[in-house]
Amino acid sequence: MRPIITAQEATKRLLVLFPRTAFDAVMSSPLAGAAVAALIYVDAVADDPDNLFWARPSMVTWMSEVMREQARDEDRLAWRQEAAKSAKALSGLLQSWGVPDAPGYADNSRETLRDETFRKWREHGALRERLDLPKTSGAGRWSMEPHFADLFNPSLSESDVEVAAAAWRETHLSPAAKLRVRFALEGEQANHSVTVILPGGAGTRTLEVGRASLILKGVIEDWAPARLENPYVVSVSEPGDKLFTADAKLLAHLGVTIYVSSLLPDALIADVTDTAVDFWFVEAVNTDGEINEARKRDFLAWAEQQSIDPARCRFLTAFSSRNDPAARKRLKDLAEGSYAYFADEPGHELAWYAIPSRSEPGLA
Structure with a gap:
C-alpha cells in the first residue's frame, strides 16, 4: 500500500496543484486534504484496475489523524473493511484498538465531497468514478487516479512537489484550465x-x-x-x-x-x-x-x-x-x-x- 500522508500536508500540496485564484476553493480546502489522506489510507487508488477498492465519502468524514496513526497495512485493510460496512462496525474495531472513534468531520460534509470536491477532481482527471452503480447506492464509487496519488508521496520535497504539480497540470488539464493557472502563477510571482x-x-x-x-x-x-x-x-x-x-x-x-x-x-x-x-x-x-x-x-x-x-x-x-x-x-x-x-x-x-x-x- 502507498505510504500515508497527513491531511495537513495533503492540503498544502493541493494548494500548490490547484491555486485558489484559478480553481474553486473546494479543490484545495482542508476537507479536500482530508479526502486525499483518507483515500490513500484505504488504498482507494486505481493502481490495479482488476482489483480496485472504491471508497465512499463517509470514509473521509469518519477518518481522523489519530486513526491514521494505525499505519500497518493490516490495520489499514481492517479499517477500510469495517468502514465499508457501517459506522457501528468501524466503532467496534476502533474500540478494540483503544482508539477514539471521534470522526474528523460532521457527517453532512459528505455532500460537499460528493457534489463539489470529488466532482471537480473528476472533471480534471484526478479521480475515477464507478459508473455501474445506481445513484442511490451507498456502496463506494470513488478511486484516485495513480498519477494524482503520486503527487502525495510523503518522500517528495517541497521543490519536488512544485515540479510534479506543474508536470501534472501540463499533462492533465484542459487548455483553458492551463491558462487560468498560468495567469494565477504570474500574478503571484509578478x-x-x-x-x-x-x-x-x-x-x-x-x-x-x-x-x-x-x-x-x-x-x-x-x-x-x-x-x-x-x-x-x-x-x-x-x-x-x-x-x-x-x-x-x-x-x-x-x-x-x-x-x-x-x-x-x-x-x-x-x-x-x-x-x-x-x-x-x-x-x-x-x-x-x-x-x-x-x-x-x-x-x-x-x-x-x-x-x-x-x-x-x-x-x-x-x-x-x-x-x-x-x-x-x-x-x-x-x-x-x-x-x-x-x-x-x-x-x-x-x-x-x-x-x-x-x-x-x-x-x-
Whole structure:
C-alpha cells in the first residue's frame, strides 16, 4: 500500500496543484486534504484496475489523524473493511484498538465531497468514478487516479512537489484550465514591470509591477482586439500620477483633452469605426475599484465635459479570474449596462443590463 500522508500536508500540496485564484476553493480546502489522506489510507487508488477498492465519502468524514496513526497495512485493510460496512462496525474495531472513534468531520460534509470536491477532481482527471452503480447506492464509487496519488508521496520535497504539480497540470488539464493557472502563477510571482503591446501596431507600453497591470495587459492585448472593431488605447492611468496618452493627433481627432488631474479610468479605449466612436472606460480590479453606479456617473459627467455622447460610452470592469476574491466581492456592485471580463478566460465576457419589458415596442 502507498505510504500515508497527513491531511495537513495533503492540503498544502493541493494548494500548490490547484491555486485558489484559478480553481474553486473546494479543490484545495482542508476537507479536500482530508479526502486525499483518507483515500490513500484505504488504498482507494486505481493502481490495479482488476482489483480496485472504491471508497465512499463517509470514509473521509469518519477518518481522523489519530486513526491514521494505525499505519500497518493490516490495520489499514481492517479499517477500510469495517468502514465499508457501517459506522457501528468501524466503532467496534476502533474500540478494540483503544482508539477514539471521534470522526474528523460532521457527517453532512459528505455532500460537499460528493457534489463539489470529488466532482471537480473528476472533471480534471484526478479521480475515477464507478459508473455501474445506481445513484442511490451507498456502496463506494470513488478511486484516485495513480498519477494524482503520486503527487502525495510523503518522500517528495517541497521543490519536488512544485515540479510534479506543474508536470501534472501540463499533462492533465484542459487548455483553458492551463491558462487560468498560468495567469494565477504570474500574478503571484509578478516582480517585474509588465510590457503591453498596444493594438493596431501602436507600439508598446510598460506598466508598473502588479496583478492589476497583468489584468490590464489582458484587456488591451486580448479583449480589445477580439471585442472591438478598430481599438485605440486613448489613455492608461497608473498610481502616482502616471499617465500615458495617445498621440496628440488622435486626441484632437477624438475631441478629447486629458490631464493628469482628470477623473480617468485605468484605461480609456476608443473603438473608431466609419460611422461612430465608442469610448470604453476600463477598470482593472485587484481588490477594489469596480465600475459601480457612482463611478459610472462620474465617468459620464467627464464624458459630457469632453462633448462625448453618453450613448457612446461603454463600461468594462476587468478581474483576474472568476475565482478571485475581488470578483466574488465586487461583481454584485457592477453598474447597470456594464460588462465584466476575466483575464484568465479571455474568450468570455459577462454583461449586466436590465431586461427590456415585453410591453416595449417590438417585444410583443
